[in-house]
Amino acid sequence: DSGVTQTPKHLITATGQRVTLRCSPRSGDLSVYWYQQSLDQGLQFLIQYYNGEERAKGNILERFSAQQFPDLHSELNLSSLELGDSALYFCASSVGIGTLAGNEQFFGPGTRLTVL
């Protein structure tokens, strides 16, 4: 158990709908990362938040948005869903943004999204 929790574990929805994925980082971790794992794109970085502020953006679609709340949990919002958005969405957390100790990222169990 990495200490990172993600809910829900599975989500099945229809095209055009909107969903919210939730992530709680490890205790003490200030940085949260979102990754998407799909069959055709592999594992891709979406976005990073540090202590409530957006830190870095990757290949995140405009239909997707995220935020990190004062209690440090994060939510990834996916809207106008398409079939191609079906994927495993991982959240990871790390202590901070410095280089100390390699700033290891601990992954949650993921949320499997199926868009029908």
Next chain:
Amino acid sequence: AQTVTQSQPEMSVQEAETVTLSCTYDTSESDYYLFWYKQPPSRQMILVIRQEAYKQQNATENRFSVNFQKAAKSFSLKISDSQLGDAAMYFCAYRSRDQGAQKLVFGQGTRLTINP
């Protein structure tokens, strides 16, 4: 932009034997981190081993070791005394030491099968 390439989509090895998974990467940076992650059927991402580019000594974690060739931009993973529980997808990943670029860049993965 950094890229990571794993040229072996699948590998298999007999239980108790040794197997080496290959990874190459491309970067213009001189200092960075490299990782191997394991993803078993449970889909959890588990850190196997980490290498800091400024360290010449190859990292070792029990039965797992790496062969880090910085000039060749190669980072292979050796698994000794393979066990059935080692069966998984293995991902090579790169991370900059730049505090503004903390994302992990993953390779396409290698599926490792252990034959009893």
